Amino acid sequence: MKIAVLDGYSLETGKGSPWTPLGEFAEYVVYDRTPAEATVERSAGAEVLVTNKVVIGEAELAQLPDVKLIAVTAAGTNVVDHAAAGKRGIPVCNTPAYGTDAVAQHVFALILELCRRTSLHHASVLDGEWSRRGDFCYWLTPQMELTGKTLGVFGFGNLGRRVAELGHAFRMNVIACAHRETEEPGWAPFEFVSKEELFRRADVISLHCPLTEETRGLVCAETLAMMKPGALLINTARGPVVNSRDAAEALRSGRLGGFGTDVLEQEPPAADEPLFTAPNVIITPHIAWATDGARGNIVNITLENIRAWRRGEPQNVVNRGFLKS
Known part of the structure; x- marks a missing residue:
């Protein structure tokens, strides 16, 4: 053979x-x-x-x-x-x-980076900002805490369930949209909701769905308009689930507060990828799985x-x- x-x-x-x-x-x-x-x-x-x-x-x-x-x-x-x-x-x-644990941990690496911007502050310290200011502390961006925020998990297979568990550990209120019937986790607060309700209620949305004809372009101008102003979006699923141009425009307008993604519509991306020039975006090169x-x-x-x-x-x-x- x-x-x-x-x-x-x-x-x-x-x-x-x-x-x-x-x-x-x-x-x-x-x-x-x-x-x-x-x-x-x-x-x-x-x-x-x-x-x-x-x-x-x-x-x-x-x-x-x-x-x-x-x-x-x-x-x-x-x-x-x-x-x-x-x-x-x-x-x-x-x-x-x-890679359930590896990807779930990467999801929260992206969430926490968007919330606290640790790399930005680290770079500013090395650039001499802390020494120049003379104060015991400073911050360059709003510092967002996850406690009490609503995490929306779109897709509730093994990975979505693990992300939900981590969100619960951060004392977030977790809601999820499942593609098929499945059991609720044994902790609260948790609630299964529709796609539309998830997009309307969540402060942070994490995508965990396969790429199908139904999910291609799922996140677009229409669904982004449903979201809370300033909400965060995380994509470790497949790039084409998110319309890059619509996401970039939502970031520029402030409708979308931040976007953390490990995948893009085209991989490797073209030099003119719309998200490259958008504000409040963190892009990693498809490494969530790669421990x-x-x-x-x-x-x-x-x-x-x-x-x-x-x-x-x-x-x-x-x-x-x-x-x-």
Whole structure:
């Protein structure tokens, strides 16, 4: 059996290749990055394809008759054509819940930075501002406290639930909009609400939904207009869930008090990305998931996905509805 890892660079930690355990299965090859025009050539003869961002669509699969499993090293699997894989009896497996704590902690890193602007104040101290002022303290921005504020969590899977728990620990009032029926957490105050009520009531909104046709452009001029003036928005979901131009305009007008995002509509972004010139925005380069622990979890889940498939019991399959019987 041959395994082809098409973009393994993102899981490297500098502590030796994380892909060495693939040797338990058979022959394997690891490419740091694979351009679109090389996907078919590098995948030829492989029964298992491991991908993160390399697109595997109908055109590619039509030229790869040996593929029996596609393992995606992420929770989101929109880089794979589910129907095309299913038509060929190929399960597509993802790595769910690998970075729940890592991403939830990054959410609050963004929230706290918007509330307290610690990096801005640190830079001003090193620039001599504190020495020049002569006072025992100063602040350059309003200092916002989370206690008593309302946290709106849009999407209440494992990650949304963990963010809600952290919000509760900060003594925030938590409301959530769930995409499917799920149990309430065992603490209060908590309330399930509609999308519209969440956008109207929350002081801080954190997005935790998949990218679908329904959620693409979810945050736009219309939903931003529902929000409390000065409310904060956090996006660690997918970039296209937020319309960048509308968010930038809301920041400039003051309707949106701050925007912390780890993802953008286009990645890597163009030089003229509208958010680059907007005020009160914090942008990180899609790193919420990237702790050493989370990356190790991805490799371990991927290995177990391959083992389960070899046993004839594939797990974490995201295209079951498309698989031919």
